[in-house]
Amino acid sequence: MSAMALSALGMASFTVPAVADDATSQDSTTVEQVSALVSDAATSAGVPATDFTADSPVSVTVPKDASDGIGVHGTDGSGFTVSAPVGVSVDGGVVAGDGSTVYAGAEGHPDVTVTPLESGVRISTVLWDDSQSTSFGYPLPEGIDGQIQPDGSVILTRALEVEADGVTSEVDAIVGQIEPAWAVDANGNAVPTNYALADGVLTQEVDTTDAAFPVVADPTWGLTGPLQVRVRWNRAETATIANGGWGATGLTAVCAAAGAAIAGPPGAAVLGAGCLATGGPAIYTAGVAQNSNPKRCLEGFLTYIPGVSVVVPWYGTYACK
Incomplete structure (x- = not known):
C-alpha cells in the first residue's frame, strides 16, 4: 500500500x-x-x-x-x-x-x-x-474579416465581388480560421x-x-488547407433561386466566377461543375431560407482542391437584411 x-x-x-x-x-x-x-x-x-x-x-x-x-x-x-x-x-x-x-x-x-x-x-x-x-x-x-461560429471558432475571409450573367454576387475567399478560445x-x-x-x-x-x-x-x-470561397446571395437573389428563376445554369455561372477569382480557369471549371451537379439542393435550401421567419438568405461553401476534378458544394442559410 x-x-x-x-x-x-x-x-x-x-x-x-x-x-x-x-x-x-x-x-x-x-x-x-x-x-x-x-x-x-x-x-x-x-x-x-x-x-x-x-x-x-x-x-x-x-x-x-x-x-x-x-x-x-x-x-x-x-x-x-x-x-x-x-x-x-x-x-x-x-x-x-x-x-x-x-x-x-x-x-x-x-x-x-x-x-x-x-x-x-x-x-x-x-x-x-x-x-x-x-x-x-x-x-x-489587413483586408480580412472574421465571423465567430457556433462552436466558438472564427473563420477568416477576404471579400471579393464576382459578376456572372449581369449579376454581381458577394464572394468571400476563406483564408483561414482561429480555433475556439x-x-x-x-x-x-x-x-x-x-x-x-x-x-x-x-x-x-x-x-x-x-x-x-x-x-x-x-x-x-x-491557414485554410484547400482553397475555399463562400458565396452569399442576397434576399432578392435567394427568392429568385427558390422560385427556379436561375436554375442550375445561373448558379453554375456564379460558382465558376467565384472559382476563377481564387484559382483561375481550373478553379472556374471545378467549382462551376460542382454547382451544376448540385443545383437541386441549392434551390431547395433557397426555399428553406425564403420560408424562414424571419427570412434568411442562401449561402454556399465551395472548395477547390488542386488535382481533384469534382467538388460538391455545401449549402446553408445566413441572417440577412
Whole structure:
C-alpha cells in the first residue's frame, strides 16, 4: 500500500506544471519553463497541435520584436500577418528549445509565447496574478474579416465581388480560421474564456475568478488547407433561386466566377461543375431560407482542391437584411 501511495504521489507530482509553484515568480521563471508551461496547458486543454517541421505546408515568421506581427503563409504565397496582443510587451523574444519564441512580460505585462505549428501559429498569454489584464485584443489582418461560429471558432475571409450573367454576387475567399478560445490554470483546470469581435478587433476575454495562477490563454491561427470561397446571395437573389428563376445554369455561372477569382480557369471549371451537379439542393435550401421567419438568405461553401476534378458544394442559410 505504501508503494502504491508513493507511486500515485509521483504521478500527481509529474502532472503538475513545473512552474506552478508558489515559490516561483514571473521574474525568476526561465524561458524553457514558460514554454513548458504553455505546452502542458495545451495538453490539459486537449488541443496539443502538430509541431512545425521543414515539411509543413505553412511557413511561420516569428520576429524577435513581434510588434509588427507574425507572418503565416502557405507554399502558394497565400496567407496573412497575425497581430500580437495589443498593449502587451512583445519585444526581445527568445527562442526556447521547443521552437517557440518567448516574450517576457515587462512592467506587469503577462508573458507571451508564439509557437509555429504545422497548420499555423499558436499565440499564448501567460497570466501570473490577478493584477494582469484578462482581455487581449488582436486586430484582424489587413483586408480580412472574421465571423465567430457556433462552436466558438472564427473563420477568416477576404471579400471579393464576382459578376456572372449581369449579376454581381458577394464572394468571400476563406483564408483561414482561429480555433475556439481556451484557457487553463496552474492545476490544469479549464478557465472560462470567449471571443468577442467588433470593429475589426478580435478580443479574448478570460475569467480568472477562482483560478490558480499562472493561467495560460490561447488563440491558435491557421491557414485554410484547400482553397475555399463562400458565396452569399442576397434576399432578392435567394427568392429568385427558390422560385427556379436561375436554375442550375445561373448558379453554375456564379460558382465558376467565384472559382476563377481564387484559382483561375481550373478553379472556374471545378467549382462551376460542382454547382451544376448540385443545383437541386441549392434551390431547395433557397426555399428553406425564403420560408424562414424571419427570412434568411442562401449561402454556399465551395472548395477547390488542386488535382481533384469534382467538388460538391455545401449549402446553408445566413441572417440577412
